[in-house]
Amino acid sequence: xxxxxxxxxxxxxxxxxxxxxxxxxxxxxxxxxxxxxxxxxxxxxxxxxxxxxxxxxxxxxxxxxxxxxxxxxxxxxxxxxxxxxxxxxxxxxxxxxxxxxxxxxxxxxxxxxxxxxxxxxxxxxxxxxxxxxxxxxxxxxxxxxxxxxxxxxxxxxxxxxxxxxxxxxxxxxxxxxxxxxxxxxxxxxxxxxxxxxxxxxxxxxxxxxxxxxxxxxxxxxxxxxxxxxxxxxxxxxxxxxxxxxxxxxxxxxxxxxxxxxxxxxxx
Numbered sequence: 001x002x003x004x005x006x007x008x009x010x011x012x013x014x015x016x017x018x019x020x021x022x023x024x025x026x027x028x029x030x031x032x033x034x035x036x037x038x039x040x041x042x043x044x045x046x047x048x049x050x051x052x053x054x055x056x057x058x059x060x061x062x063x064x065x066x067x068x069x070x071x072x073x074x075x076x077x078x079x080x081x082x083x084x085x086x087x088x089x090x091x092x093x094x095x096x097x098x099x100x101x102x103x104x105x106x107x108x109x110x111x112x113x114x115x116x117x118x119x120x121x122x123x124x125x126x127x128x129x130x131x132x133x134x135x136x137x138x139x140x141x142x143x144x145x146x147x148x149x150x151x152x153x154x155x156x157x158x159x160x161x162x163x164x165x166x167x168x169x170x171x172x173x174x175x176x177x178x179x180x181x182x183x184x185x186x187x188x189x190x191x192x193x194x195x196x197x198x199x200x201x202x203x204x205x206x207x208x209x210x211x212x213x214x215x216x217x218x219x220x221x222x223x224x225x226x227x228x229x230x231x232x233x234x235x236x237x238x239x240x241x242x243x244x245x246x247x248x249x250x251x252x253x254x255x256x257x258x259x260x261x262x263x264x265x266x267x
Contacts, residue, residue, distance in 0.1 A: 009168045011128040015060040018129050021245045022138030028252045029126040035259055036115045044263020045114045051255045052122055059129050066121055066128070077116055084109040127164060136161035137239055155229060162218070170211060177206050 017025070032048070039045055056063060070077075090104030130138070139157035147153055178188065181202050188199050 009128060010131055011061045011065065013060045015058060015129070016244060017055065017059040017125075019244070020129075020248060021239055021241055022130050022134040023142055023239065024245045024248045024252075025126045025130055026135070026138050026142060028248065029122060031252060031256060032122050033119055035256055035263075036118055038260050039111075039115075039263030041263060041265060042111070042114075043265065044259050045111070045118070047255070047259040047262055048118055049114075051259070052118060052125070055125055056121075059125055061125070061128050066124055070117065070120060073116070073120060077113060080116060081109045081113050084112050132161045132165040135164065137235065137237075141239055152229070154231075154233070166211075166214070169214070170207070173210050174203070174207055177203055177210075 032052075036045075036048060039048070056066060085101055085105050086099050088102055088105030088108050090102035092100050093103050093106060094101040127135075136157050139160055140154050143151070143153045143157065182188070186199060186202055188196065188203070
């Protein structure tokens with residue numbers, strides 16, 4: 001299950017999406033996520049799904065690899081669907097015991113499930129096609145106007161990049177510790193919720209110790225290389241927009257216009 005989480009991982013392949021400027025991918029992902037909250041009918045979600053399918057095709061990342069990341073959020077997805085299904089007032093469709101499924105609840109549950117699925121897969125496309133270094137450079141460039149308000153842009157971008165980079169590392173470390181604990185007789189699956197929570201203690205303690213050790217090693221390595229923040233630093237590979245990046249901006253603008261207009265039509 002832990003190895004199924006794809007968020008934060010980078011998939012190496014030769015595609016036009018991998019070569020694209022990280023600012024385009026960051027901005028496009030943000031606009032795509034925002035657009036999902038403007039739809040009032042399923043036609044908008046259909047356009048968003050079609051657009052995402054084209055992007056995945058261009059990325060040359062196997063679709064199975066992206067869908068694999070959905071296994072980790074199935075429980076969250078089920079909770080969201082159940083709460084919207086049974087707790088939304090409206091026109092009753094099915095009633096059993098004290099639970100009632102309404103027409104509005106069914107519609108909201110389906111739309112929330114689709115929205116969450118597209119959101120996770122869309123975010124995964126960005127991290128799978130962008131290296132942590134490019135993400136850092138892109139974030140720093142996009143947040144540069146915040147320097148006027150004395151925001152440490154470089155440091156913020158660096159922290160976000162390190163956090164994304166540490167996701168697969170910590171998941172791998174968790175998997176190793178869990179297997180070691182299972183080999184010593186630990187049981188993480190049987191029992192009620194309280195017993196399972198107590199069984200996680202032997203897993204969390206070494207995981208936190210390992211995470212703090214890695215953070216300390218990283219800090220010492222950065223200090224040994226005379227890292228003192230972004231002031232006065234130059235880039236070995238500065239970000240420069242290419243023709244494909246402007247074409248991508250145009251495609252994103254067309255998608256936003258079409259999806260929002262169709263997604264807000266009364267059907």
